[in-house]
Amino acid sequence: MAIRELKVCLLGDTGVGKSSIVCRFVQDHFDHNISPTIGASFLTKTVPCGNELHKFLIWDTAGQERFHSLAPMYYRGSAAAVIVYDITKLDSFQTLKKWVKELKEHGPEDIVVAIAGNKNDLGDIREVPMKEAKEFAESIAAIFIETSARNAVNVEELFQKISKQIPPLEHSEVDSNESFKLTRQPAASTRRCC
């Protein structure tokens, strides 16, 4: 089966559970005091999709979102972006628009956008109605799903939905001067993301 590498970047305020979602998806693990992914600039997980394998290269913000200092390079070549908010924090939902704008400014034009309302295990202290979030997602043609990284709810599904929205591979590229990564050893088989 063909492997396609897909870069996915995570966005959203600090504390909404971005790193926890990645950790749940990739390692099926949840830790209340998740150390901010020290050393892991991106994590990978491969999932089947139709007759392809999608290898997600998931870029976490590495904390650069905390003081609104994400670098444009963070978005380069992303096939998809997951914007996360915390259903128990109205603030984190209100800043969604800011992240959408940020993505419009710096992200690739054809990027697949998914909005994830995280911590849905804390329904009793919910501040963001699902309906409102869903409508907003529809208005920007984004995937919408509520997740719980803690209880492993809908995290797999989030990435499956993304997989399905990834447009099929184009075969048109005939650039004789392809771009490449600098490596020490020849990689057996790779494809640059998107």
Add this chain to the structure above:
Amino acid sequence: MAAEDLPSEFDVVILGTGLAESVVAAACSRVGQRVLHLDRNSYYAANWASFTFNGLLTWIQQHHEESQPEEVQDWSSLLEEGEELIYLSYSDSTSISNLQVFCFTSEEDEGEEAQSPDPPNTTEEETAANGDEDAVKAASTDSTNEDPKDKIKEVTDGEGEGQQTADSEGVEPTADLPRPSAIQGQSEASRKKISYAQLVKEGRQFNIDLVSKLMFSRGSLVDLLIKSNVSRYAEFKNVTRILTYRHGNVEQVPCSRADVFASRQLSVVEKRKLMRFLTSCLEETEEQQAYNGRPYLEFLCDQQLGDNLEHFLLHSIAMVTEDTPTEVGLASTRHFLRCLGRYGNTPFLFPVYGLGEIPQCFCRMSAVFGGVYCLRHSVRCLLVDKDNRCKAVIDSRGQRISCSHFVVDSSYVATEQKKVTTPTRFLSRAILITDASILPSNSGQQVSMVTVPPIAAGFPVVMMVELCSSTMTCLPGTYLVHLTCQSVGSAFDDLSPVVTKMFHTPETDDQETRPSVLWCLYFNMADGLDVEVEGHNLPSNVYLCSGPDGHLGHDHAIRQAQLIFQKILPEEDFCPPAPNPEDVLYDGESLLPTGGGGGDNSGWGEKGEETKENPQTEE
């Protein structure tokens, strides 16, 4: 989101996100230091930054606005017993000067109605600098009925004023504001020109670097990117050809074996001579040593290679001047040859999306290892104890942040605090957006390094890089051309003669066969070469990073970063490899990738041992 306070204790505080500072940040975080990395700008990479077209217009505007001298606040309440204050400068008013902008394309798409709610008396200076679409439309309405000749005239006038500004030292440039001109109805001819409105509308497709450099495939930057695994954050393209400007023509310089064989402009005799020379060059001989201290040109002359080869070897391969000593010329020839064939047929690489990506990549590495990042945030002053050590800094919000070391971009340091042996030298820069390649090819997707020898006595050697749209630095259908030289006069004085010779502009009437300049920018930037890391009137644990230097490669910045790292952490390894994502996950051990592997061998005498990852699709 309420503005959060920064933590108040770090090991290393770094101010400025230029290349050297960013490498220091990555290196320190990597070995466990707590790093705070700040920049007063809203963007990364300081004078190493790259901008979208609109971002560049904003940058130009910022440099036209006189920086408001902010009130010096009294921070003495934050002082502890025996501490003294050193103030940093609020803004960088010296590193960029002599900005001049020219727009030689029409404001609007032809045939498109220019409708604007704005009154047509908006001045062009304002609209061009704003760069927003409405303003552009307004300017266009403004100029539709004017005679194109007049507009050209106006641009020329602008040049004159610019020159004056350049001559009068220390005067804020006011006369050289951006002046787009509309030359409508002139270009119905062959090519359909891309309008200024389109450049603005598609501005995001540009990534325009303030500095123009290339990465030597065996230079210290490439080695560091690979060693540290920072390379995984970026992709690169080969510079595909080396060109030179000679006798009014652009010619391709044969440099790899394959090139020499295939060359149509070289005679069989010349090919043989060039082959022999390049092969013999790799080893030091007594004959070469006899020329030490004498000009390389003399050495080349005595090899009886002929004018063609002499030109190629001196200007394009050694990339030195006529009076460069032989040993220096030979050393850079060898470096050039060693770099051939590691990745491609020229010695150079260029990062996709531009050079501005590189500092960001190092910053990300630092963040991944816990570095704290905060743009639009600066340091106002340093708190110095009796032993002349910086104990803490006060940030732009008045917070005291303690640190053991402070690393700073020299443009944040007041002139009185800096010791420089020579008066500041400058680089002259021009950035052009053109509508065709200077040497058209089938694909139209060449990345070219162009050496331009002095066009007349007293003129500088100009380094030119032409980027195509597949480098993701410019809109498809356009080319981005960077010119750089050591300043003799202002950037405009130094470089516009080269531009008028090699390109079509309104001043060069009947040269429609040359690429047309759609838009261009001239400016001078301080040359960072002479700024030392230490030895200033500053505390002993404060280290200075210079801005960009004028050399083609990145050695200067990398050397600086390494030096600073060694001062801070003499025992530690500089940027050891970061673990691979898979290793972090599944075995928790960091596997060090091993070297080896084949490679294409278009170099001279050495086998390329590196390969690039081939972006092949498996089916």
